[in-house]
Amino acid sequence: MFMTYLKERRSWILVFLLLQFLLVFIAYIDSAVSIESALYYVFLSAIIFVIFILIRYQKEMKFYKGLKEAEDLLDFSDRENLSPFEVVVAESIAHHFEALKKTVSENEHRLDEEKDELLSWIHEVKTPLTALSLMIDRLDDQSLKKEMIYEWLRIHLLLDQQLHLKRIPFMENDLFIEQTDLESVIFDEVKTLQSWCIQKGIGFDIDLKYTEVMTDAKWLAFILRQLLTNAVKYSDASDVRIKSEQRDGQIILEIADEGRGIDSRDLPRIFEKGFTSTAYHKDSAATGMGLYLASKAAQPLKLRIDVESAPGKGSTFTLIFPKNNEFLQITGM
Known part of the structure; x- marks a missing residue:
């Protein structure tokens, strides 16, 4: 910080050195002025100037250090000890800070309104979607019925993603941690995708050695929905294998498919929004949101999502539940 101050005051230092040099030069060319007296004066002046610099550094940098370290830039209550320039700086910062705070508050309020409107719209759209599902069930043309169910399911899943996208920032306020039956959650999600799986000739091989986990059932279901949807979307006639086991005291849930797989260069980025x-860049069916939302939802649940994949050999997503579950202390169980 001291070097920064010296750089800021280098004009002072240069002027002082120039004046001292001028005095010595005059004493050198003018015999009436003693060179020894001039040098003695320069020595005393240098000491006084150094003391002056140190005093000014302590006084001025106290203000600027406060600016650098302050969490609240509006804390300029002790303005009596500030110099006139420091008062100008403090008032300017306070004015701009208030203006920015007002703008941020207005933007946050506007975003909250837009979020509430979007959530309300999504819930409103679900009503005609439900009615449309009942109408599709009454169709006699099986070929048309399958196509309608597929398109209906796509709309349903996209709306579901948007709904949870808006809820994730406030997810921790919505958590309800309890002992959850893993089997029922998985079967509910498989049932939702049943018609799509029948259409593509995809089956499920489920082997759950452990069925009880401590988590939030609703958000776990959402994470599984994204993983299962991807497994079905990018697979042809084959089985999706789901199994749970325990490793080192942790419950492990694996979802493995035999689909097109993921290129090794894409693996580090699949959870990015x-x-x-890169290999299927023109795939218009992909939104790039499913795995991103799954990873975001997994964080408050203390879940880790690992993936192994190779092109043409399918993908295996592993959900690793926490070993020493922090939720036990929260629920008091």
């Missing part, structure tokens, strides 16, 4: 694929 909006990332689809």
Whole structure:
């Protein structure tokens, strides 16, 4: 900080050195002025100047250090000890800070309104979607019925993603941690995708050695929905294998498919928002949101999602539940 101050005051230092040099030069060319007296004066002046610099450094940098370290830039209550320039700086910062705070508050309020409107719209759209599902069930043309169910399911899943996208920032306020039956959650999600799986000739091989986990059932279901949807979307006629086991005291849930797989260069980026694929970049069916939302939802649940994949050999997503579950202390169980 001291070097920064010296750089800021280098004009003072240069002027002082120039004046001292001028005095010595005059004493050198003018015999009436003693060179020894001039040098003695320069020595005393240098000491006084150094003391002056140190005093000014302590006084001025106290204000600027406060600016650098302050969490609240509006804390300028002790303005009596500030110099006139420091008062100008403090008032300017306070004015701009208040303006920015007002703008941020207005933007946050506007975003909250937009979020509430979007959530309300999604819930409103679900009503005609439910009615449309009942109408599709009454169709006699099986070929048309399958196509309608597939398109209906796509709309349903996209709306579901948007709904949870808006809820995730406030997810921790919505958590309800309890002992959850893993089997029932998985079967509910498989049932939702049943018609799509029948259409593609995809089956499920489920082997759950452990069925009880401590988590939030609703958000776990959402994470599984994204993983299962991807497994079905990118697979042809084959089985999706789901199994649970215990390793080192942790419950492990694996979801493995035999689909097109993921290129090794894409693996580090699959959980990024909006990332689809480099190998299948023109795939218009991919939104790049499913795995991103799953990873975001997994964080408050203390879940880890690992993935192993190779092109043409399918993908295996592993959900690893925490070993020493922090939720036990929260629920008091």
